Amino acid sequence: MAVRTIDVRERVMARNDELAAQVRARLAAAGVPALNLVSSPGAGKTLLLERTLQALGAERRLAVITGDVQTQNDADRLARHTDRLVQAVVTHGACHLDACQILSALESIDLEATDLLFIENVGNLVCPANWDLGESAKVVLFSVTEGEDKPVKYPTMFQRAGVLVFTKLDLLPYVPFQLDRAVAFARQVNPALRILSTSSLARGGLDPWYGFVRAQARARAPA
């Protein structure tokens, strides 16, 4: 059974990789970088994006594709902070976004008028690691309410991410989470990870994140 599962998965993934290459080519042609936000459910992807849209929406043209298993709750939350279109993808049970969904969503986004695309993936530390969406980089969020050993328990995700954003730092006094231990685990599986620490709720540590987003976004052409 194990072998059959793997054969099947490889066929489906090969098709996904072809579509991801098409996404990547389309974004490159338009000069739009894309950040794929991944994490456990409830680690704070949507709130970080809400803060980012509030802070940077006026100076950068940010587009968002947000995926959920059911509901458009996250899309509704995000739409309150931007007058731009927020693309909602409901996966109807599937545990990750795939490149086919991103390719479809791009049809509704004016890439020429976009400086950066955020993709908010389904909350899941396993499956989204293996599905290339054509993004420039994966950003993995890691809440301090989880265990410090998440990077070694879910290594693929942390290996494939370019950036690790610790979230909910305001809860650090109330949880038995040692940040230096978590950083060591993360560096163990991916020494090249760029690491940021944030609290979206307390609005702490967000400036380095905003700086990173600004540096990623293409400079807006003078009006």
Next chain:
Amino acid sequence: MAVRTIDVRERVMARNDELAAQVRARLAAAGVPALNLVSSPGAGKTLLLERTLQALGAERRLAVITGDVQTQNDADRLARHTDRLVQAVVTHGACHLDACQILSALESIDLEATDLLFIENVGNLVCPANWDLGESAKVVLFSVTEGEDKPVKYPTMFQRAGVLVFTKLDLLPYVPFQLDRAVAFARQVNPALRILSTSSLARGGLDPWYGFVRAQARARAPA
């Protein structure tokens, strides 16, 4: 592509359901109930099991099968609290336990000397919902650090669970989580859910959970 994915998945799942029926028959023959613990990564499955082994390990013969994508960290943590065998299953990238793994793990468990089997699934709110392991019931853990709308965003898991255990209640003063709102969302997708509230860290609310576990476990035959 969507159709092909579904065809494939249905074939693999049909095979899983056959194996789950074998697990269920074997457990029924031995009179051993099995609870399948599912949740987001970091919601506290392992700590709840540690507390349960400490509190009930002397009066009930508890067996544990614990799954992780990589590492045996959880199995090592649990083994400190019991002199019984803790079965570790490393899924090597797969996002859920399957019935084939449970069937293999049962080979090493003396079911005649077991009153209750815990299965600690991979931390994931999506995929484990669809994989029957032959359990008596799914127990879904839901941390108050997550969003209240998790039940409507991941409805299958909450629909298929018999019990919902809120975790990390000690963090409630520090997070914008409204317990009654989360309960309402949970009841909306599954009115029959039994709901418990716990804090494993602060050792709060555990007696009702222990009572539930005691009631599930078969009564031990008099020595």
